[in-house]
Amino acid sequence: MKAVILAAGLGTRLRPYTHVLPKPLLPLGDRPILEILIAQLVHYGYDDIIVTTSYLSHVMETYFPMIERKYASAKFTLVKQEKLMGTAGGLSSLPGLGDEPFLVMNADVLTTMDYGALMQHHLQHDGVLTIGTYRKQVKIHLGVLDLDDTGNVIGYREKPEEHFMISMGVYIYSPEVLTYVPPDDYLDLPDLTAQLLADGQIVTTFHFDGYWLDIGRMEDFETAQHIFDENRRQFLPGEA
Template sequence: MRHALIFAAGRGERMRPLTDTTPKPLLPVGGKPLIVWHLEKLAAAGVNYVVINTSHLAEQFPDALGDGSRWGLRIRYAYEGAEPLETGGGMLNALSLLGDAPFIAISGDIWTDADFTTLPLEPTGLAHLLLVDNPPHHPDGDFALDAHGLVHDTGTARLTFSGIGVYRPQLLNNWRDVVEATDTQPTRFKLAPLLRAAMADAAVSGTHFRGTWTDVGTPQRLQELGQTLDSRQT
C-alpha cells in the first residue's frame, strides 16, 4: 500500500476572484478539476490511499471527490481549521492519517505530465524532491542539484522545487527545534526550513524533471494551461 498527501488548503489569493467561491485545486482545467489530474496519476502509479489537506471552502472537496472510489482510491480529508497551516504544518497535521511509511506529497495547485511511477518508493535520506527548470516568474530557483543526486540549499545551477516529493515522516521529528516553535504558537510553518536542515545533513535527494510542469498560480496561467490541454485533445 502506498500513501500520498495533496496540499489543498490554501486560500489561492492570487487566483481571486475565482477562488472566492471555489478552492484552487477544484478549478476546472482541461475538462476536469485540477486536483483530479493528480488523483488519476496517483492511482496509475499504484497509490491507493490519499490524504487531502483542506481549509478554505473545505466542504467542497468531499462533495466533489467523494471517497475516491471512482479512481480506485481511498480518500481521507485532513481539515486544518479556518486558517491554513502552510506546507509544514499541513504535513504535520496529516501525519496521523498517513502512517509510518514514506509517502508522496503534491501541491494541489500545479499541473505536470510527470510519471509518478518514477518516484522512489523510499528516499535514500529523509526526502526526494522533483526539481524543474526555473519558470519566468521564479528565475532564481530554490535549490541546487549536484552530480550525485543530492539537493543543496546553495549552489550556482539552481532549479525550482516542483511541489512534488517523497518524504519520510521522520523529516518532521524535530520540527519544533527547526522552526523555533513553542507550545503557545500554532503549528503553522513552512516545509522549506525542515528540508534545508535535512539538506545540511546530505539527507535530501532529487531528480531534474524536464517535462511539462506549471505552477497554476494566477488566472492567466490557468487559462494558458487550459488552452494547452485543449489543443492536445483536438
C-alpha cells in the same frame, strides 16, 4: 503507496474564481485540477490519498463523494485544517501516514511527471527527503551588470535569460522527517529543508524534463487550460 495533496490554500491570485471555488477545483476542460492529480496518482500506484483542505472546505466535502466513487480502487481521507499550516506544517498530525515513505504535493500543479518513478528514485537513494526539480528559464527584463570586488563593471548583459533549478512542489518524505514537523505550527518546506540540512540529513533531488506548470496566476490558469486541452492523453495516461 500513500500520497498527501495540499489543497488548503486561499488562491488569492485567481480571484474572482476562487471566491466561489477552492483553487484545486477550478476546471481544466471537464476536469478540476485536483481530479487530474488524483487520476495521475492512482494510475501510478498510489492507493491511499489524503487531501488537506481549509478554505471553502464545505465545497470540497460536497465534491469528494464523486471522487471516491470514480476512483474506488483507492482510499481517500479529507482532512480539514482549522488554520493554514504552510507547505510542511501539520503533516505530523495527519492520520495513517505509517512508517513508509509517502508523496506530498501541491494541489495547483499541472505536470506529466511519473510519480511512481519519483518514489522509486527516493527508495534507491539515501535521502530522507526528495524534491522534484525542474529547470526554469527566467527572462530578466533589465540590463544586468557584472562587477568586480571594487565595484568596477566587468560585464553588461542586456535582458539576459537566467536558468534556475526550482522546486516543482512535489516531494517524497521518509517518515523520520515528521519528527521535525510540529503538529500545530506553521512550517514551509524551505524552513524544513534548512532544519534537515543543519542536522546533517541528506536531501536529494529528482530532476524532471517533461511538462510542468505552477497554476498560481491568472495567466498560468489560462495556459493550463490550453495545454491540457491540447495534450489531454499525456496528462491522463490511464485514460489514453
